[in-house]
Amino acid sequence: MSDRILIVQLFAGLILIMAGKTTSCHIELSPSTVVVKYGDRVSVNCSTSLSNITGMGLESPVEGTGAENTTHLIWTVDSLTEWDIEPLCYVVAPDGNDCTKKIQVIVYSFPENISISSSSLNSVMTEGETHNFTCEIPNIAPVRKLTVRWYKDDKLVHENELNSPSKKPTNQSSFYVFFPRRQDNRATFRCEAFMDLGPDGPQLNLSSQDYSIEVLFGPDIDCSGLIVQEGETLEGKCLVAGNPMPEVEWLKNGLPTNLSIPLGRNDTGIYTVKAEGRFEVTKTIQISVFYGPEKTCQSTLTIPEHTPRISCTGGSPQPLEIWYKDDVEVKLPKNLTRRDAGQYFIRSFNNVSSINFTVNVIVLYPPTDIVELENAEVQFGDTLDLKCSSMGGPQPDYSWTYYQMANVMEKKQDGVSHLIVKNATGLNMGSYTCHAGNQEGNVSKTVRVTVKGAKQECPIQIIPDTMVLQYQSWAQQAACIPMSTESSNVKKIYWKANHRRTNGTEWTPDTEDDWDPHPVCHGVFNGIGECHKPLHYTLYNLMGENNTRCSKSEVRSPVNVSCTTNITLKRTHNDVNIRCEARLNLPPAGGHPPPSVFSDSLNISVCYKPEINTTKLADTVPLITGYDEDLVCEADGRQPLSISWSYMSASGPKNSFNKTLRVSAAGYYNCTVSNPCGSTTHMVKVIFKEDYLPLIAGFVALTVIIISIIFVFIYSIYYKNTKMRRYSLKNPKLSTHHGNVAHNGWDTQFPMTKLS
Known part of the structure; x- marks a missing residue:
């Protein structure tokens, strides 16, 4: 029967494939899958919704049926003992569209013990x-x-x-x-x-x-995470495990250690732990005794710049330090710099304890480059303030190198060095060097100061400044000395004469050979450098009264003869005509006078610098308040003369090029007269002087007025009481007062009548 159904199914499937059509099988199983224990009862319903069928059947090795004319069948087995069973339910249709459905059967067996x-x-x-x-x-x-x-x-x-x-x-x-x-x-x-x-x-x-189960292990010694604080013991510090439980012994330097004794920081060292169980195990461990943080820094810590990062606490384990600056947590750099100086609050802690403290860190570093110091220009007579500023740890000390004068003052304020030049002059021109230094190093900076309206002066004084010597006379010395008494200003002074250098401040000429030695004094000064001044030197020879020196020859043949005379020119020699006479002294012959000839006249023009007439222009001139004064500057000298006045006013420096200067204010007035040969300056100090004459005149007038008033007042009183009138003596009435009789406190014995 099953073979027939299989053939039917194969045939129906082949027809459908060939026709290219699919059809569904209208068979319903309840349940569709059966799970049954071995030997138990099982029942499954098989039905179809089709009405035009030829028959329905069950194909099974147990309780199977043939095709029946029905639409519902039940497959029932009271005791299922088949392990591998697959029953089928099928439907036979008249049109050949037969179909089948397999009943899923699971037979199981489960043990009672495992x-x-x-x-x-x-x-x-x-x-x-x-x-x-x-x-x-x-x-x-x-x-x-x-x-x-x-x-x-x-x-x-x-x-x-x-x-x-x-x-x-x-x-x-x-x-x-x-x-x-x-x-x-x-x-x-x-x-x-x-x-x-x-x-x-x-x-x-x-x-x-x-x-x-029982697990045998060890013995094992576990000392990981071993922490021993000062004052603790070693009991229970290392975990020794094993099965069976081992016996434990501690050794230090080969000697047993009492685990109940508290440890101190000096007990740090190497220990040996020995455990005996199934076998013997030893372990060497390094024990560090831990203790809380301890401060190791001073309250003020002074360190050089670029010092490696510092730690201010010690402890075991090494404490963790947290640094605060201005209440903000900071992390110190690998190497400390000047920016890290300041006061810090430090919190240090480890797993033992913690401490808090403050430390003031001072970082030493060399001075920085100098700032605020630049080349400067100042007007003649004004004030100049040179500032030198540098940063350093500690604060640098300042010093200056310059040509020191009384009008220059050094002052330090707020870490800045000031060099104040008052009433600047030509001697204040030059270089100024500021030095800043501390124990870590030094820096310096040099600037140039220029004084407008003044020339660079060489602070050398030659005594005497002019030397006139006679040929083969006694030698005279010229001394070259600095104008300033500050010895620190002078680096070196020496002479140069005859193109040779002579060390020392004095020079002595040779009056036989030094006709034109060009003596010059040289000086090297702080701030100014090297400068020089010449000595006006003249060596002369007097030959006879005419002050001449002539070369003579005994040769009779014609020769050239020259005669030289030395004249020290003065301004009085200006426009003088000079000529020479050559006279041939021959023996008298024929009564003729000796032959002679005159040279052409030589007009001498002497160039000399002006000389101001100080009799008309005094050094000090009084100025009466409310009046102007004329300052007259006259000079004698080679023409053309140029006269100029220079002075300070409320609006600044002033210049005038007139001979006469009208002044109305006190101060210093410089008259400069120059010509092609040089210039001369004369300074006039104008001071205020009160004019007391009007005051005295007013006082006298006031006194006269007061006296006059007093005199008039006294006279008026006296006249009233003593004034005289005209009276008649006719018909007098004695001892009778009359209204027309004048009394002055007493009675007259003469009767009088008032005259009309």
Whole structure:
């Protein structure tokens, strides 16, 4: 029957394929899948919704049917004992569209007991060795639905799915490879058989008995994370583990150590821990006794720049330091610089304790480049302030190199050095060098100061400044001395004469040979450098009264004869005519006078610098308040003369090129007269002088007025009481007062009548 159905199905499928059509099989199974325990009853309904069928049947080795004229069949087996059964329900249609549906039947068998065992002897295992657990599961089907689960202390540690295709009962074994550790000592293992038969069947599970193990290990010495604080003991500091439990002994330098004695920081060292169990184990450890942070810095810490990062606390372990500056946490750089100077608050701590303190860090560093000092220009007579500023640790000290004068003052203010030049003159021109230095180094800067309205002066004085010597006379010395008494101004003074250098401040000429030595005094000064002044030197020879020196020859033949006279020119020689006479003195012959001839006249023009007439222009001129004064500058000298006045006014420097200068204010007025031969300057000091004449005149007038008023007042009183009038003596009445009789406190004895 099954062969016929199979043929029908194959034929129907072939027809459908050839026709290119598909059709659905209208067979319904309830349930579609049957899960049944071996030997239990099973029942499945098979029906169709088709009405035009030829028949319906069940194809099964147990309780199968042939084709019946019905649309509903029930396949029932009271005790199913077939493991590999696949019943079919089919429908035969008149049009040949037959179809079939397989009934899914799962027959299972599940054991009542499973067992667990291991490869170890008496459940004793050694740490690190491989051990196998075996789970025995008897008489189970189907195997492909079986999962074996392994539990350690009720925690799932492994899962094994068995995939045997056999549908019949078999005995199965599951294996679990285990590497025991010391933590696994006294652990309990079990295996569990789990069968999931899908949504149409039950979920079956069964556990074995518990299996407890003992793990042998050690002895092991674990001193990791060993922390010993000062005052603590070594008891319990190292964990010594083992099964069986080992015996422990501590040694230091080969001698036993009492673990109950508190340790101090000096007990730091190397210790040996010996443990005896299954075998003997020793371990050498370095023990550091920990203690809290301790301050190691002074409250003020002075260090050179670029010093490596510093630590201000000690302790064990090394404390962690947190530095704060201005309440902000900072991290010090690898090398400290000047920017890191200041006051810090330090919080230091380790796992023992913590401390807080403050430290003032002073960083030493050489002075920085000088700032605020530049080349300067100042007006003659004004004030100049040169500033020199530098930063350093500690604050640099300042010094100046310049041509020192009384009008220059040094002052330090707010870390800046000031060099103040008052009433600047030509001697203040030159270089000024500021030096800034501390114990770490030195810097300097040089600038140039120019005084407008003044010339650079050479501070040398030659005594005498003019030397006129007679030929072969006694020698005279010329001394060259500095004008300033500050010895620090002078670096060197020497003479040059006859193109040779003479060391020293004095020079003595040779009155026989030094006709034109060109003596010059040289000086080297701070701020000015090298400068020089010449000595006006003249060597002369007097030959007879005419002050002449002539070359003579005894040769009779014609010769050239020259005669020289030396004249020291003065300004009075200007425009003088000079001529020479050559006279041939021959013996008298024929009464003729000796022959003579005169040279052409030589007009001498003497160039001399002007000389101011100081009789008309005094050094000090009084100025009466409210009046102007005329300053007259006259001079004698080679024409043309140029006269100019220079002075300071409220609006600044002033110049006038008139001979007469009208002044109305006190001050210093310089008259300069120049011509092609030189110039001469004369300074006039104008001072205020009060004019007391008007004051005196006013006082006298006031006195006269007051006296006059007093005199008039006194006279008026006196006249009133003593004034005289005209009276008549006719018909006098004695002892009778009359209204016309004048009385002055007394009675007259003469009768009088008033005259009209």
